[in-house]
Amino acid sequence: MEHRAPAPRPTMAGVAKHAGVSLKTVSRVVNGEPYVSDPVAERVRASIAALGFRRDGSARQLARRTAGPIIGYVQVDAANPFFGAVARGLEEVTREHGYLVLTGSTDADPAREGRLLETLVEARVAGIVVAAAEGGDDLLRDEVQHGTAIVCVDRPLEGVHCDTVTSTNRASTREAVARLLDRGHRHIAFLGGAPSVWTASERRAGFADALADAGLQADPELVVERVDSAELAADATVRLLDATTPPTAVFAAQDRIGLGVVRALHEAGVQHQVALVVFDDLPLAAQLEPPVATIVQDALDLGRTAGRLLIERLETRADLPPRYVEVPARFVDRASAAIGPP
Amino acid sequence: MEHRAPAPRPTMAGVAKHAGVSLKTVSRVVNGEPYVSDPVAERVRASIAALGFRRDGSARQLARRTAGPIIGYVQVDAANPFFGAVARGLEEVTREHGYLVLTGSTDADPAREGRLLETLVEARVAGIVVAAAEGGDDLLRDEVQHGTAIVCVDRPLEGVHCDTVTSTNRASTREAVARLLDRGHRHIAFLGGAPSVWTASERRAGFADALADAGLQADPELVVERVDSAELAADATVRLLDATTPPTAVFAAQDRIGLGVVRALHEAGVQHQVALVVFDDLPLAAQLEPPVATIVQDALDLGRTAGRLLIERLETRADLPPRYVEVPARFVDRASAAIGPP
DNA sequence: TTGTAGGCGTTATCAG
């Protein structure tokens, strides 16, 4: 794994010699500092252009004893539009403050996340935004303790006292389920992911909230957790429909689950009889046919908010306490949510 | 735009003092070099952990006089799945060689692209992959001359002698149009973007190729260029349908154009009478209803290929000439392509 | 307006 040496680049000293001035004068020109006469500055600029000089960021960072104007962004998968949108929001905000966002993907592999994080720390980035981090990472904890500015996006990190930005998983679910209750539904099924995943348990809690608000209690028969694929979701849906008291409405807590439910409803020919709301992460369920009501996260705003928190922390002398911000996920009403109980 | 100084971090000297050894010994342990006795190494490791030491990449890079183990990836928009997929492919390949991919978005703004590129150069990355670069960037040209390894993805950069990876824009278009001709169509419309955009002109050329292969010539009435939005595409489609010899088939050279065409065909009620093939960049047209035949780019492979070229260039002493690789775009047959002429 | 001296944290060289 021998990395090739880069082509030798001219240094400030080289430029200085070429221009017949001192190194410091070159430095002044490069950094736009005052107190350089126009003719000298011009001569230096010419030499810079002639030699193709580019200031060495490593040396600069070393000498200034500051972090680079760079913010690290650790995401699960660059190809996933959700994380891409977060990145975009982050860039939008931080760019205005002179920062550049440098990102890497982890594919949800804790080892890769660790390596990436370490590289960012070694690069002495100004701050780090971590989207959907794997839990239990000591590295993050350590870094926070050592003063690195860190913001978690999408889910909080257990035991890491850093700023956190999430969607309104619980509140939005509660709201959507409340609608179904208002519509008259009394047998609402909940299909969600493993409760060990924070977002899954939040949505599960929101479901319970809505029922409790209406003085009801979740029917254990209608709550299926650990549904991790569209296939499992479809299977579970089939089972639910076959039960003695089949649900008149379904809440799918993830878009993949939603796809499975839709498929099963279609195959049973009841897609127009059973109400359906999907919590749409990607968003992936937004384009389903027939139109399915969804809760959509605002990934762009998630990223922007994370950027704002980070900038605030970076440009403030005070030691801010960890903050927690929720970005509203939006309920998108569609035909599937208007279906009433028989 | 004052960037806050990072929390002071322990240095090797600090660790050395703490462990009661020399600086060089710490360096040896950190870099896994031999010739350190176990007890000493253990003591050093303990100090490192106790102090939370992280080696400073800037200093390391400076002293070693090599590029960092980092590859820069400049994309138009991180939120765009096409670029995300390229990033993923790039990461897959370069990761195996110990590189990390750090990326930034330009939003197709040449100024931002320039700043990003400069930052990457200043950071002394090992190489740079540029996806859908704005043309005419002197920076790239200069960097190539100064030996920076650069790979262009999606379109070549005029006057920049670097490796380039593109999709088979021309050949795939030719093939798809040939199918329409085989199916009996003689009045095929072409809706494409501004010919100043490389991919647009390539697809336009592929269209001409197919006609020429069949001994035909493009009917100027049926070729509309500079179609830059779904709205314009819909308008153009309406006009074409109203002409004296309306097309029996349409080739839409971009997905946005395809959306507009579909909409117009729908409104005219002829979506089942006019054949349609869409060159699907994002891919965006893949999920249309009714199903539309598309040409889909393999963004993942585009990224992988770019990574391979870059690695090859990086790990080879020889000065490779600029190389040009085409990644096949795949024709996805669907009902809309099977429609024959009346 | 310009230049000199010293140091940033690490690695490479060479001596113990």
Add this chain to the structure above:
DNA sequence: CTGATAACGCCTACAA
């Protein structure tokens, strides 16, 4: 095996 010492390219402080 271990440790001084000199770079690396730049910036800050302080002269001139």
